[in-house]
Amino acid sequence: MAYNFLYIDDEQQEKIDGTISGLKCDELNITFSNPDPSWDEQIKILIEGQNEIDGIILDLRLQEEVNQAKGGKANYRGSTLAQELRTLSKEKLLKDLPIILLSATEQIDKSFDSTGIDLFDLRIVKDQVQEKDYPIFQRKLIAIAKAYINAKDLDTDNVPENLKSMLGNTKDLQIDFRLLDVLSQLIIAKHPFHQTSKFILKEIVCKPGVLINERYLAARLGVNIADSPDWEKLINLLDYFRYNGFFHDAWKRWWASELPVWWKKNVSKETDLQSLNAKQRVDILKEIFQLANLVPDIKLPKCSSSNFWVVCQGTSKPIAIIDGFRTAGGLHSYPWVEQHYVSIDAALERTNILAWKGLSPLEKERLEQVQKFYTRERK
Template identity: 35%
Template sequence: MDTPKYIYIDDENDSSIESLINGFNDTKLIAVERLPLSKGMDFSTLKNLIIQKIEKDSYSGLLIDLRLDGEGPDSLDYSAISISSELRALSAREEIPSFPIVLCSTIDKIKETYKSDKTSHDLFDYTFKKAEEPNYEKFSKKLCSLAKGYKDLPYKDFSLETIFNRPDLNTLDQRIFERFFNQDIIVPYDFAYFAVKTLFHCTNPLIKETTLAARLGVDIAKSGDSWLTLLSKFENCKYSGLFSDGWNRWWADILNIQLKEISGKNFSFLKAEERVEILSQTFGIDDLVPAVPITNNASSEFWTICEALKLPLDPLEGVKIRLSHELKPWQEPKYISLYAAAERIGVDKGIEPHYTELERIEEFKKGS
């Protein structure tokens, strides 16, 4: 597949927009081209322009600002939510090809509109949050993966084992995949949404690299190349299915089995120093550095991370955070440390404690 091309739609028209487009294009992983708007452009005209780009001009996806009806010079009378909803409906009816739709907006706009309208969450494959210095390499990699993955997704005769590249999916909680057995019609977006929102952005059955390091008891930054060497010893746990070239994830259940075989013990009950000693001796890796507890914490029996600090955390010393969705029965909560909660670290990124934890945080403040 050639370099995936994304249409970019925004009602603003300043230097920041050009900078954003150049940031993506400079990576050479994707190509982004702005679709010119005119103030008050009607809904059907924009819809048809997008469809033409996808069907005739070989564009792979859509990158769209949330508030097209904002105060920009090219503002419209409708938002990204309404146009994206129509495009998804057309794809579901197989009137147009399915393609990734990525939301591109500021934190403030997302808080104002997106978070209060939970029905819109299902429309977008991914959310790119505009910032002063975005990690364009990271985000371009994900957008490239989405575009390529959509090309391979089937409408019919699907195989979950093939799509998620794991032959023994039946060993997992069967409720995880039940949605695919309760739908008469399944379109590519169903798989894309499930992979990104249900598997990648939640903890269990897959975990991300920082969580993996926490469960191994390792300080990534201080371990340097030794961490990469250790990672190579857990390749059998690595997720290799749909969109795996955009998201690095590991199967939590396979990891648990491997750790049990290595140590004969439940790793979650071991301190970080004990875990690192076992791993170092088992694989002959020098210079692995054990992770240490976050400020005001004492336990190194890590099993998750502080989402605000991205550091290992014992869930018993953590504070559950507020999520924009309800947890599925098989998913684990996300946490921040009491220190991060008290100092309001991460609030600017939308990371906030669950309301049930507020009294506990206040008690911590009084005692610290």
């Protein structure tokens, strides 16, 4: 099955043919259109053609270039159009569709706050996409479109079955009851699926907590993925608690609570996983599973421990919680979402700070002490 996305951008098609070609594949078809100069006509076009599309891709600024075929500029923005489409879906005048933002960094940074970003299921920064990134975005677009289509078969009166459909196989797994409660309330309220979709993707799949990604999994097992040819063999052993709910085709995740359970059951009843350093964890895994080609990861220069458990938001390297500074980016989340950390190295150098948005105010004094220590050390 091929999923059909309508891409609306005010630029002439020849200027963005490369982007369209990069995103298209056997399972993903992209149809291009300039925005209609008339707001009412554009809405009419989308309502009348809704059965032919599975999603919409929007540029942020639609009013800068002339629609050559119709001889005028649009008088509205992509964000305005996205808001109207969400409203129409609530009113049952338009089917609920995934909406993707595809725009330049400068446009996004100047024009959006978090409320505006929440209109979109996914944001793609046009000027930062490289050729190697296209397969990643293809999988994400397909996974999002697939979730919206599957959501049509959900029975809103059967909450347990809905949870099973959304979260996949969770039999015999311990799932945080607070997450299940919030998701159940969304189901019972019968909100449009885009609200539930945003919640699952933003608060469950894309934040470490009940689910962890491959970097977090490697950190907790102590393994350096790049240097370990046997990594795939190892994670295949963890397949029974890999997440297979909505969006799993594009976002590889594992149920975090099951990793220590798996360790106790299959690796070592006597040792607690978090109490071991990376080398100790890897040595045990190599011996138990005969995986000679696993290599332990090493700590960052200013860190004190290789008892890794989280991933530094600035460097994407594993760190022990004791070596981490809590970030502002991890504040005000749901209770099952883990605190975000940056390493001492990243905090001092402000590495990739846009990704972690600075430190929690509670860490200010501690950082000052660390800065004084390394200042004295350099003298």
